[in-house]
Amino acid sequence: MMGNEKGFALLMVLWIMMILMVISLSFSLMTRTETHATLYFKEGTENRFLAEAGVQRAVMELLHRGVYKNKQPVLEGNEPVRVDGTRYTGRLGDDSYVFDIFDESGKISLNSLTDKSGVIMSNLLVNLGARREDADAIVDAILDWKDGDELRRLNGAESDYYMSLPNPYRSKNGAFDTVEELLMVKGMTPEILYGNSRQPGIFDFLTVRARGGGINVNSASREVLAALPGMTDEAVDRIIELRGLAEIKSQEEIKPAVGGGVALMSPYIGFSEANTYTVTATGYKNGEKHGFTVKAGITVESNNKYRYTYYKSPAGSSRR
Numbered sequence: 001m002m003g004n005e006k007g008f009a010l011l012m013v014l015w016i017m018m019i020l021m022v023i024s025l026s027f028s029l030m031t032r033t034e035t036h037a038t039l040y041f042k043e044g045t046e047n048r049f050l051a052e053a054g055v056q057r058a059v060m061e062l063l064h065r066g067v068y069k070n071k072q073p074v075l076e077g078n079e080p081v082r083v084d085g086t087r088y089t090g091r092l093g094d095d096s097y098v099f100d101i102f103d104e105s106g107k108i109s110l111n112s113l114t115d116k117s118g119v120i121m122s123n124l125l126v127n128l129g130a131r132r133e134d135a136d137a138i139v140d141a142i143l144d145w146k147d148g149d150e151l152r153r154l155n156g157a158e159s160d161y162y163m164s165l166p167n168p169y170r171s172k173n174g175a176f177d178t179v180e181e182l183l184m185v186k187g188m189t190p191e192i193l194y195g196n197s198r199q200p201g202i203f204d205f206l207t208v209r210a211r212g213g214g215i216n217v218n219s220a221s222r223e224v225l226a227a228l229p230g231m232t233d234e235a236v237d238r239i240i241e242l243r244g245l246a247e248i249k250s251q252e253e254i255k256p257a258v259g260g261g262v263a264l265m266s267p268y269i270g271f272s273e274a275n276t277y278t279v280t281a282t283g284y285k286n287g288e289k290h291g292f293t294v295k296a297g298i299t300v301e302s303n304n305k306y307r308y309t310y311y312k313s314p315a316g317s318s319r320r
Helices: 002-068 118-127 132-146 179-184 190-194 222-226 233-245 251-258 261-268
Strands: 084-092 095-103 276-284 292-301 305-312
Touching (some): 002 292, 002 305
Antiparallel strands (some): 292 305
């Protein structure tokens, strides 16, 4: 009898020890997880603050640009920033941020798109991997979406198509409010708009904030320049080289670079900068390769005033 009681007691002790070990391991794992989560949150917060510092630096540079852009000569160190996506770096101790600025007049304006200028959008889609027939169909659908009627273009779509979808809605028949609104248009997919691991999307090359007046060749990205009718890869390189030396102010200045193609692109280009910009800034803690990215739309007004038109935090993936 005593032997059974001793055996039972030993078994209970072993079970209690096992339970205590499991509790101890669980507590240790939970503590470790919370410690790592706190560390990641701290690093993410620091990277976010660095990215926001990059946005504020960009705002300061835009205000500075407004003062010095047309002044000659400019003292060394007072040169205005470029607004064609040139990347700039700032440091805060061991930490850093990078930022770039795009003038919205260098992008394709969705709300200014016409049956004639739609060729630029189609070329952009093809250059980024779409088939020509698919690109033309998407352009027709975009034009149908924003026009004021229910008359369908050859490859477009109006309310009759959208109302037949599983989750029906009507064609807007009005201006785009955001670039993301394209996802409601027939033929557009997240992969086309935002890109994937193999190729970029079209999102960064489009705007709903720029007014008409043509695509500004001084701030257009390489991809947008390449989408202009009559443009070649060599002409794109030459235009980027020319505007790096001085602001291009007329078609005559690019004629040597483009040759006969200037007549084809002349209806679609301009040379005037808008007062609306997209700023993208990424913060990096202690030289890390992955950071936190913030994207902001900024409108610069008179008397050194500015306002945000949108602010995305975080915005996509970090970049190096």
